[in-house]
Amino acid sequence: MDSLDDRKAAVLRAVVEEYIETAQPVGSGHVAGRPDVGVSPATVRNEMAALERDGYLAQPHTSAGRVPTDKGYRFFVDQLTRLGPLGPSERLQVKEFFAQAHGELEQMLHDTSRLLSELTSYAAVVVGPPAEAATIRSVQLVGLSPRVALAVTVLSNGAVHKHTFEWNEDVGEERLGAATARLSGVLVGSTMRSAQPPPPSGDALLDSMVDQVATALRAAVSEESDQVFVGGTARMAAAFDAVETVRSVLDTLEHQYVVVSLLRDVVDRGLSVAIGSEHGFQPLAECAVIVAPYGRQGERSGTIGVLGPTRMNYPQALAAVAVVSQRLGSRLDEG
Amino acid sequence: MDSLDDRKAAVLRAVVEEYIETAQPVGSGHVAGRPDVGVSPATVRNEMAALERDGYLAQPHTSAGRVPTDKGYRFFVDQLTRLGPLGPSERLQVKEFFAQAHGELEQMLHDTSRLLSELTSYAAVVVGPPAEAATIRSVQLVGLSPRVALAVTVLSNGAVHKHTFEWNEDVGEERLGAATARLSGVLVGSTMRSAQPPPPSGDALLDSMVDQVATALRAAVSEESDQVFVGGTARMAAAFDAVETVRSVLDTLEHQYVVVSLLRDVVDRGLSVAIGSEHGFQPLAECAVIVAPYGRQGERSGTIGVLGPTRMNYPQALAAVAVVSQRLGSRLDEG
DNA sequence: CTTGGCAGTCGGTACAATCGAGTGCCAGAC
DNA sequence: GTCTGGCACTCGATTGTACCGACTGCCAAG
Numbered sequence: 001m002d003s004l005d006d007r008k009a010a011v012l013r014a015v016v017e018e019y020i021e022t023a024q025p026v027g028s029g030h031v032a033g034r035p036d037v038g039v040s041p042a043t044v045r046n047e048m049a050a051l052e053r054d055g056y057l058a059q060p061h062t063s064a065g066r067v068p069t070d071k072g073y074r075f076f077v078d079q080l081t082r083l084g085p086l087g088p089s090e091r092l093q094v095k096e097f098f099a100q101a102h103g104e105l106e107q108m109l110h111d112t113s114r115l116l117s118e119l120t121s122y123a124a125v126v127v128g129p130p131a132e133a134a135t136i137r138s139v140q141l142v143g144l145s146p147r148v149a150l151a152v153t154v155l156s157n158g159a160v161h162k163h164t165f166e167w168n169e170d171v172g173e174e175r176l177g178a179a180t181a182r183l184s185g186v187l188v189g190s191t192m193r194s195a196q197p198p199p200p201s202g203d204a205l206l207d208s209m210v211d212q213v214a215t216a217l218r219a220a221v222s223e224e225s226d227q228v229f230v231g232g233t234a235r236m237a238a239a240f241d242a243v244e245t246v247r248s249v250l251d252t253l254e255h256q257y258v259v260v261s262l263l264r265d266v267v268d269r270g271l272s273v274a275i276g277s278e279h280g281f282q283p284l285a286e287c288a289v290i291v292a293p294y295g296r297q298g299e300r301s302g303t304i305g306v307l308g309p310t311r312m313n314y315p316q317a318l319a320a321v322a323v324v325s326q327r328l329g330s331r332l333d334e335g
Numbered sequence: 336m337d338s339l340d341d342r343k344a345a346v347l348r349a350v351v352e353e354y355i356e357t358a359q360p361v362g363s364g365h366v367a368g369r370p371d372v373g374v375s376p377a378t379v380r381n382e383m384a385a386l387e388r389d390g391y392l393a394q395p396h397t398s399a400g401r402v403p404t405d406k407g408y409r410f411f412v413d414q415l416t417r418l419g420p421l422g423p424s425e426r427l428q429v430k431e432f433f434a435q436a437h438g439e440l441e442q443m444l445h446d447t448s449r450l451l452s453e454l455t456s457y458a459a460v461v462v463g464p465p466a467e468a469a470t471i472r473s474v475q476l477v478g479l480s481p482r483v484a485l486a487v488t489v490l491s492n493g494a495v496h497k498h499t500f501e502w503n504e505d506v507g508e509e510r511l512g513a514a515t516a517r518l519s520g521v522l523v524g525s526t527m528r529s530a531q532p533p534p535p536s537g538d539a540l541l542d543s544m545v546d547q548v549a550t551a552l553r554a555a556v557s558e559e560s561d562q563v564f565v566g567g568t569a570r571m572a573a574a575f576d577a578v579e580t581v582r583s584v585l586d587t588l589e590h591q592y593v594v595v596s597l598l599r600d601v602v603d604r605g606l607s608v609a610i611g612s613e614h615g616f617q618p619l620a621e622c623a624v625i626v627a628p629y630g631r632q633g634e635r636s637g638t639i640g641v642l643g644p645t646r647m648n649y650p651q652a653l654a655a656v657a658v659v660s661q662r663l664g665s666r667l668d669e670g
Numbered sequence: 671c672t673t674g675g676c677a678g679t680c681g682g683t684a685c686a687a688t689c690g691a692g693t694g695c696c697a698g699a700c
Numbered sequence: 701g702t703c704t705g706g707c708a709c710t711c712g713a714t715t716g717t718a719c720c721g722a723c724t725g726c727c728a729a730g
Contacts, residue, residue: 027692040704045693063692063710104499138477142489152487152495154477160487160497164439233568234585243572246581250569362723375673380724398680398723 004056009080010037011047012056016068016076020311025065070276070310073288077273077314086319090119098327105129105158110229112304112328117232119320122239122308123253127260128227129157129301131220132193139183141213146170151183151213155192157301163216171209179209192217226302228256239309240286248283253307263303266291273318276310286310290317292325296332304328337410339391344415345372346382347391351403351411355646360400405611405645408623412608412649421654425454433662440464440493445564447639447663452567454655457574457643458588462595463562464492464636466555467528474518476548481505486518486548490527492636498551506544514544527552561637563591574644575621583618588642598638601626608653611645621645625652627660631667639663 004012014034018026028044031037037044048066051057056072059065068076086094097115101108109126116124134155142150147170153161178201186198197214200207230253240246252258262281266274266289275288284307291305304325306317339347349369353361363379366372372379383401386392391407394400403411421429432450436443444461451459469490477485482505488496513536521533532549535542565588575581587593597616601609601624610623619642626640639660641652 025692029692041692042695042704042706043702045695046703049694059693061711063690063712065692104497137479138475138487140473140475140487142473144472144491144493150489150493150495152473152475152489154485154487154497156479158479158485158497158499160485160495162439162493162495164493231589234582234589237572237578237582237585241578243576247569247572250572250585254566254569360723364722377673377675377725378671381672384725394724396680398678398721400723 004051004075004079007037007039008047008051009075011044012051012068012072012075013080015048015051015057015066016072016080019068020313023311025060025067027065030065068311070278073275073310073314074273074278077275077318081315081318083322084315084319086119086316086323090320091323093119094323094327098331101331106227106229108331109227109302110231112324113229113231115231116304116306116320116324117235119324120306120308120313120317121232121235122306122312122317123230123232123236125253125259125263125303125305125307126229126231127263127303127305128229129159130226131155131159131161132191133157133301134159135189135191136187136217139180139187139213141176141180141183141209143171143173143176146172149176151216153187153192153217161192161217161220163213163220165209165212165216167205167209169205171205175203175206175209178203178206179213182206182210183213187214187217192220226260228260230256230259236307245286249287249307252281252283262289263291263305266305267293267303272321273314288312288314290314290321292321294325294329294332296329301329301332337413339386339410339414342372342374343382343386344410346379347386347403347407347410348415350383350386350392350401351407351415354403355648358646360395360402362400365400403646405613408610408645408649409608409613412610412653416650416653418657419650419654421454421651421658425655426658428454429658429662433666436666441562441564443666444562444637445566447659448564448566450566451639451641451655451659452570454659455641455643455648455652456567456570457641457647457652458565458567458571460588460594460598460638460640460642461564461566462598462638462640463564464494465561466490466494466496467526468492468634468636469494470524470526471522471552474515474522474548474552476500476511476515476518476544478506478508478511481507484511486551488522488527488552496527496552496555498548498555500544500547500551502540502544504540506540510538510541510544513538513541514548517541517545518548522549522552527555561595563595565591565594571642580621584622584642587616587618597624598626598640601640602628602638607656608649623647623649625649625656627656629660629664629667631664636664636667 011031014031014037015026018030028041028048031044032041048057055069056075057066058069060067109128113124113126134157136153137156138154140152144150148166151163182198197211233250233253236249237246262279266279272292273290276285286309287307288310289305289307291303293300293303295301306321346366349366349372350361353365363376366379367376383392390404391410392401393404395402444463448459448461469492471488472491473489475487479485483501486498517533532546568585568588571584572581597614601614607627608625611620621644622642623645624640624642626638628635628638630636641656
């Protein structure tokens with residue numbers, strides 16, 4: 001099933017590589033012309049017919065060349081692609097990027113998405129670390145108006161969460177201070193998920209405030225979707241020729257929640273590449289995604305990915321994703 | 336110069352409206368067929384020839400109909416467009432949106448950009464309120480590791496700023512607390528711009544910490560660009576037929592800084608519409624932007640805008656922008 | 671000043687012929 | 701048996717031609 005004799009594999013590789021480069025159906029003549037396939041066009045034709053029977057290739061119409069199917073791409077990335085190194089200029093670009101990367105996590109992740117899209121010429125997605133894992137470093141209630149306050153939570157990974165609260169009566173500065181103290185006592189050091197309100201104090205309003213905030217924090221973890229940074233969407237305009245495809249892909253990229261769950265789904269299935277129908281998401285049927293987790297100290301913190309047409313340059317994109325995820329991880333370890 | 340006799344105006348209006356609807360060059364026959372132009376095609380031809388001489392219309396090629404120029408659109412929006420009311424369904428959509436809008440400012444602005452893009456079928460931009468105007472409500476230094484701390488600043492408008500700082504020696508919790516106290520004393524109540532460090536304390540490290548943070552906050556106002564939310568980029572794919580145009584527009588929209596300065600520039604010139612070459616930004620030469628400031632208590636806090644092809648539906652888009660900016664402003668006043 | 675008429679322009683479409691890239695199959699060579 | 705050259709065939713793309721139709725500009729008559 002997933003094994004092909006050497007010559008079939010060589011033909012398939014040739015078709016995929018040629019098609020990735022030219023975006024044109026490739027015929028037996030072109031394949032036979034390649035140095036690594038030392039046979040005549042006629043023989044290639046026979047092999048191609050067999051590959052088509054087995055579902056690796058397809059023909060747009062009679063008298064046209066062959067085009068790889070999703071299955072064909074799958075075999076290509078699984079069996080025919082060694083994770084090549086990046087080109088020298090790309091390598092330099094990555095190096096310089098991480099050498100001068102600094103500042104806030106968000107800013108860096110945002111810039112990373114741009115880097116990745118420049119390296120691959122496709123759209124890139126960077127998903128930030130989830131909040132659940134981090135512990136709370138600080139909780140503070142800041143009054144904005146007599147009845148409105150902002151709860152600012154600082155997590156150990158440097159992320160800051162904020163939530164506004166409104167009450168029906170004026171709460172006063174001293175109550176805010178007391179609530180801050182009580183919340184700090186209980187929450188600092190624990191994770192958002194395990195946030196539990198402290199025991200009652202006797203002051204009903206104060207207790208209700210503390211309870212609201214603690215509850216909201218717990219809810220925030222499940223509700224609040226992870227931060228997502230998408231870069232290089234403009235490149236999708238050139239990647240497909242059908243306007244409708246472009247529109248639907250861009251539309252999908254705007255719905256960050258969808259993108260995140262797609263990536264998560266692929267990662268959970270242990271894949272690093274999902275091609276066309278494999279991810280089962282109709283609007284992106286003509287797309288392939290390459291994902292990789294990144295993390296500090298060996299554990300996963302987030303995911304990066306690139307999204308391109310199924311005929312994307314897999315070797316290059318795989319290399320770029322691998323390098324960036326690895327460098328990003330070690331960059332996070334540092335500071 | 337900017338005045339046209341009634342019949343020329345009617346012809347121009349007809350051409351613009353027809354072209355907006357059909358995207359096809361419009362000929363004398365179509366114009367003459369409209370009820371508000373009671374003359375024969377021949378007369379219309381004469382008028383159109385005059386309008387072309389004066390630069391309001393252009394001909395893609397001989398034997399084709401006429402197309403409005405930027406100047407033609409300009410006259411149309413200035414003289415021929417009354418700010419009509421929104422359609423009932425749009426009106427309802429806006430009403431429902433603001434009725435259920437809640438939560439964080441960022442979230443609301445983000446959703447507003449989506450609303451505006453749905454109302455107009457073009458891309459929408461929402462620029463958040465600038466930080467300079469707001470006063471500081473709270474400053475807090477939170478230690479993340481022995482040498483790294485996060486300065487969290489809460490502004491009176493509910494915005495939260497964060498900046499990481501790293502020192503060469505361990506600072507310790509008590510110094511962070513002292514620094515927080517000193518900073519709070521000086522900064523709370525003032526604006527970011529006027530942030531000034533307090534007098535020296537005698538502790539060199541502490542003073543340097545305080546100084547760094549105060550300086551950084553002052554710098555943040557000028558450096559940190561305003562928050563921008565862009566929605567409906569996918570709609571640009573359908574708005575232009577040239578792929579290259581789509582790519583360049585999307586590319587521009589990804590560079591938020593460029594978008595913000597474009598909007599700001601238009602607003603500063605007192606315009607509400609900039610058509611094609613008027614904004615002088617080459618990559619968007621085929622685009623028109625409609626902008627409107629929104630604000631609480633009468634003063635400006637931010638800007639909203641829509642970006643579409645020069646042949647956009649101006650009456651509808653103008654109405655949508657006007658309504659949304661007004662509703663958004665009053666929504667901010669409430670909470 | 672308006673209008674109907676008319677000659678002229680020119681892009682878009684429809685159609686046929688042709689071209690060429692590619693295929694499948696088969697018979698012969700190695 | 702496997703490979704290969706040859707051949708007939710298919711079918712999309714290109715080219716050329718003719719034509720149609722939607723325009724315009726101009727002019728002379730109302």
